[in-house]
């Protein structure tokens with residue numbers, strides 16, 4: 001029968017696909033996928049906290065400059081006030097000026113206070129950032145270890161399947177040139193479209209044939225082609241149905 005070689009090829013191909021799928025869908029392969037996603041999240045958290053830390057450093061150095069400027073003004077003002085205070089004993093005419101300077105000092109001191117309070121507030125944000133960074137690094141480390149173990153087991157599984165895969169691949173290579181070219185082309189098109197298996201036996205129910213791939217009945221034309229030629233294309237799913 002013309003289809004024999006193709007069906008033999010399909011049998012081996014399906015066996016190979018089953019093994020590949022078994023490896024691909026194994027628990028460890030899925031663990032590795034999950035670890036990759038988790039690692040990406042942890043990595044992003046590490047990067048985010050690094051960015052936060054950098055902007056906090058910039059913020060603190062800005063605050064420090066502001067604080068120093070205010071302190072400088074205070075340092076300049078205090079001797080002026082002291083001097084004026086002493087002269088007040090003899091000359092009360094400078095009382096207005098003295099009060100003005102005292103007010104200025106009060107404003108500067110409150111500015112310095114605000115800066116100090118801001119520093120304290122940002123300090124707790126800094127602690128949070130450090131905490132976030134530590135947690136994310138720790139998580140990344142654990143995920144890496146988890147990934148390494150799963151990878152080790154998956155590699156072992158792949159290695160275990162290797163001899164079997166080699167045998168099937170050799171059989172496929174030997175069979176391929178023996179299969180009718182047109183049938184092989186049809187087979188490749190169908191399997192590339194995910195129609196697995198691509199060639200299916202016809203199901204006979206009374207006088208009616210149906211496709212075992214999709215379950216739909218063949219038309220009268222389809223059925224007569226099937227009877228005369230031995231195989232036909234299913235009108236519903238395009239699989240090749242054979243008798």
Ligand SMILES: [Zn+2]
Nearest residue numbers: 211214234237
């Ligand atoms: Zn079908």
